[in-house]
Amino acid sequence: MAGLKLDLRHGRVEMSHGSGGRAMAQLIDELFAKRLANDYLAQGDDGALLPAVPGRLVVSTDSHVVSPLFFPGGDIGSLAVHGTVNDVAMMGARPLYLAAAFILEEGFPLADLERIVESMAAAARRAGVQIVAGDTKVVEKGKGDGVFITTTGFGVARDGVTLSGRNARPGDAILLSGSIGEHGMAILAQREGFAFDAPLVSDSAALNGLVEVMLDSGAELRALRDPTRGGLATTLNELARQSAVGMLLDETAIPIQPAVAAACEFLGLDPCYMANEGKLVALCAAPDAKRLLAAMRGHPLGQNAAIIGQVIEDSHTFVQMRTRLGGRRILDWLNGEPLPRIC
Numbered sequence: 001m002a003g004l005k006l007d008l009r010h011g012r013v014e015m016s017h018g019s020g021g022r023a024m025a026q027l028i029d030e031l032f033a034k035r036l037a038n039d040y041l042a043q044g045d046d047g048a049l050l051p052a053v054p055g056r057l058v059v060s061t062d063s064h065v066v067s068p069l070f071f072p073g074g075d076i077g078s079l080a081v082h083g084t085v086n087d088v089a090m091m092g093a094r095p096l097y098l099a100a101a102f103i104l105e106e107g108f109p110l111a112d113l114e115r116i117v118e119s120m121a122a123a124a125r126r127a128g129v130q131i132v133a134g135d136t137k138v139v140e141k142g143k144g145d146g147v148f149i150t151t152t153g154f155g156v157a158r159d160g161v162t163l164s165g166r167n168a169r170p171g172d173a174i175l176l177s178g179s180i181g182e183h184g185m186a187i188l189a190q191r192e193g194f195a196f197d198a199p200l201v202s203d204s205a206a207l208n209g210l211v212e213v214m215l216d217s218g219a220e221l222r223a224l225r226d227p228t229r230g231g232l233a234t235t236l237n238e239l240a241r242q243s244a245v246g247m248l249l250d251e252t253a254i255p256i257q258p259a260v261a262a263a264c265e266f267l268g269l270d271p272c273y274m275a276n277e278g279k280l281v282a283l284c285a286a287p288d289a290k291r292l293l294a295a296m297r298g299h300p301l302g303q304n305a306a307i308i309g310q311v312i313e314d315s316h317t318f319v320q321m322r323t324r325l326g327g328r329r330i331l332d333w334l335n336g337e338p339l340p341r342i343c
């Protein structure tokens with residue numbers, strides 16, 4: 001088949017596409033390079049030679065194995081961009097470049113691969129990052145699950161800004177950028193074929209623009225983190241442990257869409273443990289919380305932002321929640337894995 005044009009409509013990934021030979025070059029040229037085109041990728045060498053970055057470099061890497069590959073609100077391609085862009089942004093950095101490695105399963109439809117790469121390209125454009133290096137490998141049919149994508153992100157930390165989960169202090173405010181549980185519930189519903197009255201759509205989005213306005217607000221930020229796998233509860237437990245503090249949340253302050261709340265209730269799931277892919281948690285000095293909140297609400301991805309609680313002194317590093325009924329419950333670490341292959 002080498003020499004002929006790639007059959008993007010009916011073709012499938014073949015072992016030869018990972019061989020390093022002509023078929024692989026054709027796949028890369030006709031499917032990947034065309035859609036991800038930029039000057040760095042066009043260099044065509046073993047690595048991309050990038051200009052010097054002005055400041056401290058932030059690097060983050062993440063593998064994406066989400067199942068199903070396509071879901072309401074996104075697909076593995078956009079998710080692989082958003083996931084890594086967000087991890088770089090959570091460091092108070094401006095994401096600039098991505099590298100992407102694909103593991104393809106023999107027999108995977110090229111039309112689906114094309115959709116995924118197009119989705120990646122669109123997500124990267126929207127986020128203002130360039131995919132400057134890539135790799136593809138092919139494994140035999142039955143040895144993969146369509147496609148896995150690993151992305152590595154590079155960004156530059158804002159001058160004078162050092163964010164870390166170790167920075168939380170008793171009294172700090174805890175802010176959340178929007179409603180919880182949408183990604184996890186969208187994946188679950190799609191995978192299990194559940195139909196609910198209102199559609200469940202992933203919140204998958206790049207948060208670097210939101211982070212920019214938060215940094216611009218001048219609020220004294222301690223830490224940012226995106227509550228992905230394990231959800232809000234897991235992220236807050238991580239932060240509490242890192243800083244050796246406790247947290248006290250107000251259940252009524254945590255935004256949640258009615259459709260997600262209803263689906264969680266129906267299935268007996270706690271939305272605080274459901275994954276998000278377009279939300280962030282911010283810890284900031286209490287006197288600056290209102291200013292930070294206003295800045296967040298001024299951004300499309302922070303419209304429903306809320307102050308959901310505060311950091312407290314607690315040698316047990318418990319994350320507690322004041323419930324709707326006025327009681328308190330502990331939001332413990334997640335036990336086991338209720339929902340694998342979420343990202």
Ligand code: MG
Pocket residue numbers: 086087090225226228
């Ligand atoms: Mg993260």
